[in-house]
Amino acid sequence: MQFRELRQEDLSTSEWMRQVELRPDRWRDDHTRSAVAVEGLEVVAAGMIWTSRVHGDRYWIDLVVDPSRRREGIGTALFAHLSGLRKDDLAFMTRGYVDEERLAFADALGATTVQVVPPALIDVVGRFALRPYDAVVPGREVPWSRLLEANAATYEWIHASWSPVAEGFAEALNEGLEDDLDLDATSVAVDASGRIRAVAMAYNDVEPPVITAETVVRDEPEGRGWSRHVSGGPSMCSPVGASPRSNSTATSAIRISCRSGPGSIPAAAGSGSSRYLRTSSRTGASRPE
Numbered sequence: 019m020q021f022r023e024l025r026q027e028d029l030s031t032s033e034w035m036r037q038v039e040l041r042p043d044r045w046r047d048d049h050t051r052s053a054v055a056v057e058g059l060e061v062v063a064a065g066m067i068w069t070s071r072v073h074g075d076r077y078w079i080d081l082v083v084d085p086s087r088r089r090e091g092i093g094t095a096l097f098a099h100l101s102g103l104r105k106d107d108l109a110f111m112t113r114g115y116v117d118e119e120r121l122a123f124a125d126a127l128g129a130t131t132v133q134v135v136p137p138a139l140i141d142v143v144g145r146f147a148l149r150p151y152d153a154v155v156p157g158r159e160v161p162w163s164r165l166l167e168a169n170a171a172t173y174e175w176i177h178a179s180w181s182p183v184a185e186g187f188a189e190a191l192n193e194g195l196e197d198d199l200d201l202d203a204t205s206v207a208v209d210a211s212g213r214i215r216a217v218a219m220a221y222n223d224v225e226p227p228v229i230t231a232e233t234v235v236r237d238e239p240e241g242r243g244w245s246r247h248v249s250g251g252p253s254m255c256s257p258v259g260a261s262p263r264s265n266s267t268a269t270s271a272i273r274i275s276c277r278s279g280p281g282s283i284p285a286a287a288g289s290g291s292s293r294y295l296r297t298s299s300r301t302g303a304s305r306p307e
């Protein structure tokens with residue numbers, strides 16, 4: 019089997035490649051690499067690695083193998099090739115629901131689970147019942163710039179102990195947020211002085227939609243109460259300041275990456291689904307056995 023860079027024209031040759039989002043080699047910079055595996059004249063797999071602009075300390079990876087050629091070791095071989103294309107020696111990261119083949123594949127490559135977010139179902143009609151307190155208003159009712167600041171501040175503190183953000187992360191974090199957020203379903207707790215104390219962001223960019231709820235600062239007095247206010251009740255919230263699983267393993271092999279923080283819950287509005295979100299990591303330094 020041979021490997022070469024992924025070109026724009028490769029993307030329109032096979033329907034199966036659309037199973038994951040791919041871009042041509044070096045689509046952003048030397049940290050964004052893409053490759054295909056070729057047998058004879060046939061492309062049999064394609065994959066991409068890229069760094070996160072929010073953290074900058076890991077490579078995300080996605081790859082896809084021709085469905086008629088799976089379980090032959092091609093995915094593993096392409097992973098090893100992509101591993102060798104990394105500009106920096108950073109760990110890999112992937113994320114998915116626990117029953118997905120991508121995580122079985124990651125496990126087989128030696129990945130370690132760094133966070134599991136339990137499911138909680140929230141009926142969309144409950145969005146109005148989420149605000150029984152005067153201090154809690156829809157996201158649409160607070161200035162957009164303050165919502166962005168609150169989002170960045172929340173994200174920064176919940177990741178500080180286990181996956182610190184990169185300098186200038188806020189711009190990358192908030193990029194495209196206006197398209198992803200449901201501002202009517204998003205709830206914001208505002209105190210008497212107008213300060214945002216807690217947020218429950220409702221994201222529409224994934225199916226099922228996801229809600230993340232947390233206080234804006236770590237040491238928020240009565241933080242648990244504020245989080246409850248925005249998210250509708252204790253059943254939906256982890257304790258404020260709760261640590262993610264395995265946060266003590268701060269080695270290069272273990273990184274947690276999840277837009278959701280420790281208090282975040284994927285919400286499957288009315289879908290009946292109850293799937294756990296799992297994040298896995300693997301060092302890329304050595305080839306898989």
Ligand SMILES: CC(C)(COP(=O)(O)OP(=O)(O)OC[C@H]1O[C@@H](n2cnc3c(N)ncnc32)[C@H](O)[C@@H]1OP(=O)(O)O)[C@@H](O)C(=O)NCCC(=O)NCCS
Pocket residue numbers: 037038079080081082083084087088089090091092093094095112119120122123124126127
């Ligand atoms: C996930 C995927 C890339 C795996 O490619 P592949 O070439 O079949 O992977 P390999 O043959 O190298 O498999 C290596 C090991 O991963 C595990 N694995 C791979 N696919 C699996 C599946 N569907 N179910 C359970 N385990 C699986 C197995 O342990 C396997 O070893 P084995 O075949 O000796 O049991 C492929 O199924 C695919 O393209 N899926 C759709 C896209 C996708 O989910 N991509 C995410 C990749 S991060």
